[in-house]
Amino acid sequence: MLRGSVRFYCLGLLVLQIGCAPLVEADFSDVEVTRPDVPVPAAPISAPSSVTFTFSFDSTKLGANPSLAAQSQVAEVKLHRLDLTAKGGVVDWSFIQTFHALAFVPMRNVSSPTATVRQVEIADYVRNGAVLSGTTFSVPLPEPVDLLPLVRPRSSEYRKIIVVANLGGQMPAVDWTVDVLMSISVKLKE
Numbered sequence: 001m002l003r004g005s006v007r008f009y010c011l012g013l014l015v016l017q018i019g020c021a022p023l024v025e026a027d028f029s030d031v032e033v034t035r036p037d038v039p040v041p042a043a044p045i046s047a048p049s050s051v052t053f054t055f056s057f058d059s060t061k062l063g064a065n066p067s068l069a070a071q072s073q074v075a076e077v078k079l080h081r082l083d084l085t086a087k088g089g090v091v092d093w094s095f096i097q098t099f100h101a102l103a104f105v106p107m108r109n110v111s112s113p114t115a116t117v118r119q120v121e122i123a124d125y126v127r128n129g130a131v132l133s134g135t136t137f138s139v140p141l142p143e144p145v146d147l148l149p150l151v152r153p154r155s156s157e158y159r160k161i162i163v164v165a166n167l168g169g170q171m172p173a174v175d176w177t178v179d180v181l182m183s184i185s186v187k188l189k190e
Contacts, residue, residue, distance in 0.1 A: 043171035
């Protein structure tokens, strides 16, 4: 689900999709991208280990467009918040030692980060003493993450962003799910 908290959000996206220049400069400070029930596999062993999960979303909602003129109207796309809410029997994040996340734009017919031209590191968290509690993990982002390169697809790329996340620690021994919430700002220029 994608929600914009600014009233002219739909107008800005419509302008981008048809390839016209926007009439005014616009700033959408709170676009939420959500992905419910993302599956996370059980730990492969009962000792500390890591598991990887992925999710994707349509980048056209953030301004990605096959028209280079329309793409040039997107001045800034920043990730400000990434929240993971554990579900499926996981009641807290105390098992987490590390969390790494990478976003990329896949090439057509290939969905591996090694085959991409552009990728962005979203998070590189290592626990430094404090144990996480509660079902929601607000991933520490030292500063907003620049996603602009990911919303400027070439003709050989999909207009989609794939996020690959790796969790490390004493992982749950059962399959579980996580709800993902990303808070993103989009700035359009005249």
